[in-house]
Amino acid sequence: MRYIDLGVQPLPSLEKRKRKRKKIILLAGSAVAAVIVGIFVYAFYWPLSAIVSEILKNPGTVLSYFKERGGKLESTNGRTNFLILGIDKKANVPYTYLGPSGKQVKNGFLSDTIIIASFDLITKKTSLISIPRDTWVSIPGWNDFPETEGKINSVYSLGDTYNYPGGGLKLAEKVITSHLGIPIHYGVRVDFEGFKKSVDTLDGIDVTVEKSFDDFAYPVDGKETGDCLGGGFNCRYEHIHFDEGLQHMDGATALKFARSRTGTNGEGSDFARARRQQKVIQAFLKKAIAVKNLLDPIKIHKLFNNLGNSIETDFDLASLPPLLKLAKNAKLDKFKTLVLEPASGLMYHPSEDTYGGAYVIVPKNGWGEIKLKVREFLTPKVTKKK
Secondary structure (H helix, E strand, O other), X not given: OOOOOOOOOOOOOHHHHHHHHHHHHHHHHHXXXXXXXXXXXXXXXXXXXXXXXXHHHOHHHHHHHHHHOOOOOOOEOXXXXXXXXXXXXXXOOOOEEEOOOOOEEEOOOOEEEEEEEEEEOOOOEEEEEEOOOOEEEEEOOEXXXXXXXXXXXXXXXXXXXXXXXXXXXXXXXXXXXXXXXXXXXXXXXXXXXXXXXXXXXXXXXXXXXXXXXXXXXXXXXXXXXXXXXXXXXHHHEEEEEEOOEEEEEOHHHHHHHHHOOOEOOOOOOHHHHHHHHHHHHHHHHHHHOOHHHHOOHHHHHHHHHHHHHHEEEOOOHHHHHHHHHHHHHOEEEEEEXXXXXXXXXXXXXXXXXXXXXXXXXXXXXXXHHHHHHHHHHHOOOOOOOO
């Protein structure tokens, strides 16, 4: 009789089964670890390159920073103040161009959004101060650039174009400090494209529109000259509309809400625009500082990788950990806000003849009063209960 081998094998011993299970677990664990490491390397290659750059420039400071696991935020009297500048750079206009001499020349862009975000390190509360773009200020001289005066929205452009030490952002910080009497510890400059990308990276923001309005003359990007291939002068503008109430906005919509200057229903002034910009900043901060966004490496990577020249800051490496801690602890449920406009009783619009026909606003009673009011706004007197 012949026996057919059916391929039946004896059961492995208990020890062999354990070794096989351990090997499978080890392989699976290694795969998971590799994926996690891959994600974080992919997401954070930008700060790693920044760290290497900082080490090469100043190894002592950086190595000391890592040894001590972080530094401290700059602050004055328990407050850290951030300057936020929004410049009017269009997508089709470069930051620099090749001049007649063959050298790169900076275009220079006006900063039509000027907001100070002040964080109280004790109470964790946030205050916002808006400075209208037409505010008339003194501008210090440097190198071959003479001391002068002008609208505050020109300060960043002058500093950037004529190479102020530290650039336009540092010059804007210096001018604001001298006029408002408060130090600016850190600054951020962002253009239109950077703003839209930042909002879209966060999957949009939720903004409360105080009242419905229309703007029938919102400028179409790229059509500033009216050259619309036969479309006529009106092709320069589009009609935008916002409904009252809480609205979810993507980057393009939020930019239109913040930029609109000719809206109906009382929304057609730079001062109304400044109040809307504060609302957008509030909504952006709330969304950006949400724990799920702070811990999302893919969003962090997209935010910084996609911005490029669209954003400029003067944060240093050592400020990043305490900045993150400040963001996580900040109370963003309610903001104090101030717009330095004529309606505040602090500023007024003088005769245009005085300033060569230009529309400007200046302090009613000098910058000394402005400094006092700003200080009182940030640190109100505490009244004792009887």
